[in-house]
Amino acid sequence: MSSRRSRSRQAGSNARISDDQINDLVSKLHQLLPEIRNAHSDKVSAAKVLQETCNYIRSLHTEVDDLSERLSELLATADTAQAAIIRTLLMQ
Amino acid sequence: MDLQNMNPSSLKSRFATRFLRALTKINAQKPISSSSSREIFQRYRRIKVAADKSMAYSVRSRRSWSRATLWRLRTRSPRSRLATLARRSSVKTRTTRAASHGATVVDRKSHGKENKEDGGVEAEELRELVPGGEAMDLCNLLDETAHYIKCLTTQVQVMRTIANLYSLH
Numbered sequence: 274m275s276s277r278r279s280r281s282r283q284a285g286s287n288a289r290i291s292d293d294q295i296n297d298l299v300s301k302l303h304q305l306l307p308e309i310r311n312a313h314s315d316k317v318s319a320a321k322v323l324q325e326t327c328n329y330i331r332s333l334h335t336e337v338d339d340l341s342e343r344l345s346e347l348l349a350t351a352d353t354a355q356a357a358i359i360r361t362l363l364m365q
Numbered sequence: 366m367d368l369q370n371m372n373p374s375s376l377k378s379r380f381a382t383r384f385l386r387a388l389t390k391i392n393a394q395k396p397i398s399s400s401s402s403r404e405i406f407q408r409y410r411r412i413k414v415a416a417d418k419s420m421a422y423s424v425r426s427r428r429s430w431s432r433a434t435l436w437r438l439r440t441r442s443p444r445s446r447l448a449t450l451a452r453r454s455s456v457k458t459r460t461t462r463a464a465s466h467g468a469t470v471v472d473r474k475s476h477g478k479e480n481k482e483d484g485g486v487e488a489e490e491l492r493e494l495v496p497g498g499e500a501m502d503l504c505n506l507l508d509e510t511a512h513y514i515k516c517l518t519t520q521v522q523v524m525r526t527i528a529n530l531y532s533l534h
Contacts, residue, residue, distance in 0.1 A: 319484075326514070344528050348388070
């Protein structure tokens, strides 16, 4: 939906994507990043935000990998009763 | 994570349901000797694919990144010619990207044509990480990235909770 809207916006102006639009999206991204080392959290450059975003996505991918590995080992030792209990717990 | 009051139509709930179903199937395929390292590795691969697939299906085609993931998963079958072509071209781009990674940031910036338009070096890096990112303009890339991150964090949350539950004896 939003991509359709932004596409029609671009069709109107046709030339460059507005800087305001970019800044809005960049600050939206910035808010999603973990607030570890954010002394000056309001005045971060777009390039820094994109860099941090890349690092964050990579760390999330690694976490998914590690959790998949952990689950594969756990599944090896889990019994069917345990699996059924977990399923009912999470489905309620 | 609050399990009791999970909204059944929320992304978290949709993903958890799908992923658990997939885990049950994978668990059911367990052979008798289920703890050899090869078995564990194969199961790890299947679980990882199941997790990414479950999340992409929970988002369906409402997002470019999820569409790209679903397409990628569908063309993974070894018999598909598209898959071989896609794999070959991605290996080529990976090699050329790896080669240019050795170059300094200055070099890459001077080679980029519309640097301001497409967001420069960092956006290129981001395009490699977000599924389907190569085809997105900067605006869409940033928008898709925000949603992608939200979904990844949800995926990690649920997977961690399930792993913790399985760790209880």
